[in-house]
Amino acid sequence: MSMLRRAFASGSARYIAGRVGQAALQLFGVVTIVFVVLRLSGDPARLLVPQQATAEDIARIRTQLGLDASIWEQYLQYLSKLPRFDFGYSYVQGRSAVDLISERLPYTINLALAALLLSMLVGIPVGMASAYFRRRFLGRALMPFVLIGQSMPAFWLGLLLILFFSVRLRWLPSTGFDGLTSLILPAITLASLSMATLARITRSSFLEQLNADYVRTARSRGAGTARVLMGHVLRNSAIPIVTLLGLEIAALLGGAVITETIFAWPGIGQLTVQAIQARDFPVVQAIVIFVAIIYIGVNLLTDMLYAVIDPRVRLAGSGEQV
Structure with missing residues (x-):
């Protein structure tokens, strides 16, 4: 030992x-x-x-x-x-680049975490359901929505949400930050692609594992559907899902430029656009390096998590x- x-x-x-x-x-x-x-x-x-x-x-x-x-x-x-x-x-602005990022960072983190949570709560169950019910109506009905989510540009979806929920129904604010209700539309817009991608990867990984020998063995021993899916298939499908989640965490934090611009969200994305237009070297360099640290750090943690899973x-x- x-x-x-x-x-x-x-x-x-x-x-x-x-x-x-x-x-x-x-x-x-x-x-x-x-x-x-x-x-x-x-x-x-x-x-x-x-x-x-x-x-x-x-x-x-x-x-x-x-x-x-x-x-x-x-x-x-x-x-x-x-x-x-x-x-x-x-x-x-004559201010420290780190101070400018520190002021905008909480807004971007809140938006990214909300989008990530939404992606996981919708994307993984949809992927599992579309794989398990692949030969039934539910499985065939879910995939078109996944394809639409992957195909629709964020700027177009954001404008549609603003026109419907803000202009016509007047349920939610359209721009800026004014409480948690202001987070709903930007989070849906930012999470749309992640949800669809996560659902597709989960479906592919589940389909591969559902046909494995250990699934038939577990069923022959009397294991229920929930135990087979959650205790066996999900664990063995975890590596591609974890890989995608690691990439999405970094992408959501660093790639919210379009979403923040559409909704006038006071985050790092909006600051990036302003700094690039003004050729504000210190601010742009600080933002890019900050995003790079997030990407590299998340990928490093993902690699370490691989070793725990497999x-x-x-x-x-x-x-x-x-």
Whole structure:
């Protein structure tokens, strides 16, 4: 028993160390790419001066912003500040980029969590039902709704919801944040694609497991439908579902730009649009790196969760015999 425990700990340590190393390299790549791309997008100093400004005025602004240094000097200075989470100050608002994100972050988190909860509560049961009742009317009736959810653009769905529930029925507010009722329409809009994708992946995974030998064995031993589905099929279908949920958590936090713009939601997505339009380098860099940390962190946790769900993943990642 002690030998097995040591082997498990050794395999887990190598597996986790490898994933952490990959995450560090990915983050470094994102940091470098976003710096280079933003520097190629244009000179923000020209947007901060009036149209009649002279070349001397533009040069003075560039000096104040530190943009007169070479690209390498700017890059090294940028890297030296990252460990302290010092992303600089907004060129437009003159405030710390971290402070601006901190103000908007709770709104985006609330919206993303509401959308994720809605996706799970609808997507997974719909996927399970469409797989189990695949030869019946219910299974055939659910799939068209899944396809519509995957096909309908978020901006179009958001406008339809506003026109129906806000303009015609006047049940819910259309824009801004004014209590929990303001969260309903943006959450449905943001969750629409996630719900449909989660339902489709759950259905495919369930169909594969429903035809497995262990399901027939469990039924032959008298196991009920609920026990077979929840105790056996769901567990063995968990890896693709967990993979998708990990991706969706990061996507919902970082990809709510369209939804927040439609509903004038005061989150990070709206701040991103404003910062890009103004070429506000510090704010854009901080947002992109923040989103990248979320993506990489969630993927890292998902990889570790694989090892808990299926030990074969851990053993394969550590180079041991499966």
